[in-house]
Every structure is written in structure tokens, then in C-alpha cells.
Amino acid sequence: MNNRLFKEIDNAPLILFRIFFGFLLACETYGAIATGWVKSNFIDPEFTFSHIGMDWLQPLPGNGMYFYFLVMGTLGILVMLGYKYRFTLGLYTIMWAGVYFMQKTSYNNHYYLLLLVCLIMVFLPANRYASIDAKQNPTLKKLTMPAWCSVVMIAQVAIVYFYATVAKFYPDWLDGTFTKNLLAMHSGNGWFHEIASQKWFYMFIAYAGIAFDLLIVPFLLYKRTRTIALIASIVFHLFNSITLQIGIFPFFALSFVVFFYPPERIRQVFFKKKPVVTHYETTTEKRSILLYFFIPYFIIQLFLPIRHHFIKGDVLWTEEGHRLSWRMMLRSRNGYTYFKVINKANNEPLPYRPLDYMTRKQLGSMRTKPDMLWQTAQRIKKHFKADGFDVAVYVTSKAGINGAPMKTLIDEKADLAAADWDYFFHNDWIVLYDADGNRLE
Incomplete structure (x- = not known):
């Protein structure tokens, strides 16, 4: 296991993810201005409901939050281009953490996931290729990365899907009550509303949701089911994007797929001019980051979603332990x-x-x-x-x-x-x- 984690692999998946991730960061923040999300959550209110303990964290006065989000959008583009990568992504992470902890009125789990992935990516060598950093500093350029770089990304998305599955095993999901109400809210008044109101359809959506969350990661890991899982993932996330209108999350979730395919395959499809690595070595590069940051990080990630079991009462009712727990679109x-x-x-x-x-x-x-x-x-x-x-x-x-x-x-x-x-x-x-x-x- 030690050798497999520290064996070098082609870094094409990480490079591709950085490019798409930076683009999504820009879309999220520029889009928040364009859709009026910044106005309704930070400009119009006299104050915001910050996370408890962070009541001091309030929006900038006047139109300050527009400039705040414009800066974040620009940082997202710089991350995509790989310019001063760790500084620009580190600053974006801090600024997005401010946005996340500053308001709960429009709480969304993908805001939390975005913050976590920003934090993870700060520690990964995602600017070693196809970046301005590597062009300006050729000594930085590298074609490989330790295998654990892909493992941590897979582990993060696996945790999300696993706990999303577990959370759905409660009566109102299993009998279709929640999916019926959700579809009624988002299906409009046309032909889709007629279909969505049928019991067979909302029950199918309920159990398809469980099956997808439970099986998508194992199916992506297994070579023979990977293509089927990819198609199912595209259909699932596009359906959610169209019907629920949940911003970048469907596309963000799809972007993790690159870590499940062989790195050489990603290179062949997306980086045709990238040199082929003929010899992979075992490296100890960034070993301390894996041991002293990522292992404690994932221990925390495994504990947070189950903390509500140690709190008296039903989390669906009390909300105690609801956040940071991947209880997504649940009630x-x-x-x-x-x-x-x-x-x-x-x-x-x-x-x-x-x-x-x-x-x-x-x-x-x-x-x-x-x-x-x-x-x-x-x-x-x-x-x-x-x-x-x-x-x-x-x-x-x-x-x-x-x-x-x-x-x-x-x-x-x-x-x-x-x-x-x-x-x-x-x-x-x-x-x-x-x-x-x-x-x-």
C-alpha cells in the first residue's frame, strides 16, 4: 500500500481538474453577481446569519461584496491558468471561507464541498504542467505526481456519496414523500409536472437517488462498469441541473470523474502534446503532507457526518448536526x-x-x-x-x-x-x- 500510494503516475488528471476547477470557481462567483445571489444575501440584508461563533463576520458595507466576488472570480481564472497557483488558490480559499461562514440563509452543501476541495487542492502539485507557473519557471514543470494525489480526491468524493446514501434511509425518503414534494416544487405546470406527479416516477427518483449515491464510486473504480457509471453520472447530474437548478454543483461533481480513469487515458484525450512518461518511480514527495494533513483531515471528515447520532433528538427535527454532514436535498x-x-x-x-x-x-x-x-x-x-x-x-x-x-x-x-x-x-x-x-x- 505504501508503494502504491507513493508510486508516480501521470499528472494529467490533476492538471485537467485544476483547469476545470478554476473555471468553475470563476463561474460560481461571477454567476453569484449576475443572478442576484450576492445582492439578496449580502447587499440587501442589514446583517447576515453567520455561523454561530462567527457573528463578527459580516458583509462589506455598501457595494463592497460585489468587488469581493469580482476579486474571487478573477482568482478563479488565475487558478485555471495556473498563475501563482498556491497564492491565488490560497487567497480564493480564504475568501470563499468568509462567504461560507458569513451566511446561512442560502446554505448549500456544495458551498461546503467547494471549500473543502479548495483546501485539498492548495496542497496538491496542480500547477506542474499546462500552467503559467511552469512556463515562467521550467524547473517547476513535471509530468508525474504521487498516486495519493488522486486517492485523496477519490476519498473525498466517496465520503460525500456514502453519507448522502446513508442519510436517505428514513421514512419520508423511502416512501417517496420528499421526492414527490421536491418535484412538485420544481416541475412547473407543463407536461413534466404531469409525469413528476405520478407515483411510479417520484418513487423511481427516490430509489434511483439511493442507488446512484451508493454505487457510483464503486462502479467508477471498476474498469468494466466505469463507462456505464460515467453515462449514469452525466444523466443524473444533468437531470438535477435542469430540474433543480443548483448552479455549478452537477458539473463540479462530474469533474471528479477524471481521477477514476487511467492517467494515461486522460493524457491521450486531453493533452495530446504532453510527453509520454516511460518510467515511473516511487517517490516520497510531499509524504509529510499526506501523513500530517490528509490523514487527520479524513478522520475529521469521517466523524463530522455521524456526530448527530451522539446528540439527543432527531436531526431532521432539531437540525443539530445537520450541516457539514452531506445531508443533501433531504427535507x-x-x-x-x-x-x-x-x-x-x-x-x-x-x-x-x-x-x-x-x-x-x-x-x-x-x-x-x-x-x-x-x-x-x-x-x-x-x-x-x-x-x-x-x-x-x-x-x-x-x-x-x-x-x-x-x-x-x-x-x-x-x-x-x-x-x-x-x-x-x-x-x-x-x-x-x-x-x-x-x-x-
Whole structure:
């Protein structure tokens, strides 16, 4: 195993991935401006719902975030061209981390995957060929890389698909409830809506999703099924792209395919002028990076998606342990929330209207997410403290999962302004229910 990991292989897959990856980085960030995503998430809001503990991370004032994203898009092009690769990708990684941790209103798993792959790619020698770096510095040019460079990319995508499979084994997915609701939301009113509303179709989509996530990596690894897996992957991701309109993710996911094919095959198809390597050696290049960065990294990646099993309650309901866990396109939440603000000095209510301080998009996301409700209560507390009031904040919140009848989400007697957020265990002010739907006290 040691020899196989450190054996040199043609670096064509990594070089090709860098070029396409840089292009996607530019598309993601320029596209965010063009589609209005930057405006709705960073320009219009008075504040953003940052990840808890990073409330200090807020958008640049005025139109600053437009310039922020323009810089990132330019960095993506430079990554594609291989110009000052580690600096440009490193800076993009830091800036994208800022975007990711700065807002949860439009949370998407592919934003997280993008951040992880940026981090991985910073450590890989992806600028050794077909790059401005290699042209300006010929000593940098190299035709090979250690085999583990491909292994870490395969390992990352395997983790994503494995946990995406496991997460689907719950009643609302297995009986087609979620896929039925999802297709109804995205299928419009034409002929496709008629097909999508048929039970056989949404049940097929549900189980095809499980089968694809479970089998795609093994089938790509096995030579005899690789072409079938590639065709299935193209069909699957194009279907998702057209029906769900989820940005670059389908094409991003497809780009990992290059690491499953023999490197020489990638060279023959995409780099016809690239010299053929006649002798491959075993190298210890970057061995310390594999041992001291990637092994701990993958241990963390294996643990994070299962942490919700160690937290009391159903993650579908509490959301505790939901993020960073590859629980993708898995549930919908609906509900409503009211805040009751009480002046502790005289026990009198104080008026507070959330929509005066946040956008409708933020309100729609916040009203059924316990962590965002808690953050809102903390903001309310600070808001009134600035006016000299010490307040308690009580929340009346009802929520339903996948169209199910709504139930109480937050303990009405809990003062969320005084509550702490527990990162690692259950927050007791989130109401729990038994298997029969009875509230647990």
C-alpha cells in the first residue's frame, strides 16, 4: 500500500481538474453577481446569519461584496491558468471561507464541498504542467505526481456519496414523500409536472437517488462498469441541473470523474502534446503532507457526518448536526414564528417586528431553524440593550417536516435571550417528541 500510494503516475488528471476547477470557481462567483445571489444575501440584508461563533463576520458595507466576488472570480481564472497557483488558490480559499461562514440563509452543501476541495487542492502539485507557473519557471514543470494525489480526491468524493446514501434511509425518503414534494416544487405546470406527479416516477427518483449515491464510486473504480457509471453520472447530474437548478454543483461533481480513469487515458484525450512518461518511480514527495494533513483531515471528515447520532433528538427535527454532514436535498421545513419581548424591569411587552430588521428571505429561513432563532433572540437582546432595556425573549414557533402537521419547535417558556448555544449536545429549549409524536418533557 505504501508503494502504491507513493508510486508516480501521470499528472494529467490533476492538471485537467485544476483547469476545470478554476473555471468553475470563476463561474460560481461571477454567476453569484449576475443572478442576484450576492445582492439578496449580502447587499440587501442589514446583517447576515453567520455561523454561530462567527457573528463578527459580516458583509462589506455598501457595494463592497460585489468587488469581493469580482476579486474571487478573477482568482478563479488565475487558478485555471495556473498563475501563482498556491497564492491565488490560497487567497480564493480564504475568501470563499468568509462567504461560507458569513451566511446561512442560502446554505448549500456544495458551498461546503467547494471549500473543502479548495483546501485539498492548495496542497496538491496542480500547477506542474499546462500552467503559467511552469512556463515562467521550467524547473517547476513535471509530468508525474504521487498516486495519493488522486486517492485523496477519490476519498473525498466517496465520503460525500456514502453519507448522502446513508442519510436517505428514513421514512419520508423511502416512501417517496420528499421526492414527490421536491418535484412538485420544481416541475412547473407543463407536461413534466404531469409525469413528476405520478407515483411510479417520484418513487423511481427516490430509489434511483439511493442507488446512484451508493454505487457510483464503486462502479467508477471498476474498469468494466466505469463507462456505464460515467453515462449514469452525466444523466443524473444533468437531470438535477435542469430540474433543480443548483448552479455549478452537477458539473463540479462530474469533474471528479477524471481521477477514476487511467492517467494515461486522460493524457491521450486531453493533452495530446504532453510527453509520454516511460518510467515511473516511487517517490516520497510531499509524504509529510499526506501523513500530517490528509490523514487527520479524513478522520475529521469521517466523524463530522455521524456526530448527530451522539446528540439527543432527531436531526431532521432539531437540525443539530445537520450541516457539514452531506445531508443533501433531504427535507423541507415549513412553519411560523413569533417573538415575545418582555422588559424585565416591569414585565411589560416591548414591540419587535423581525421584518423591520431582516429580509423576507432571511425570515423564511430563520423561522424554522433553531440555531437561527437563537441568533435572532441574541440580536433582539443586543438591540434593546442599546436602548437601555434588559429583556427576555420568548418564541412561539411551529414547524413541519416535508409537509407534515406542524408541531411546537421551541419551548415557549424558555428565555432564548438568556439561553446558551451548545455546539456539541442537545439544546434543551428545542422541543423533542417520541416515536408517536408525543412531546417529551
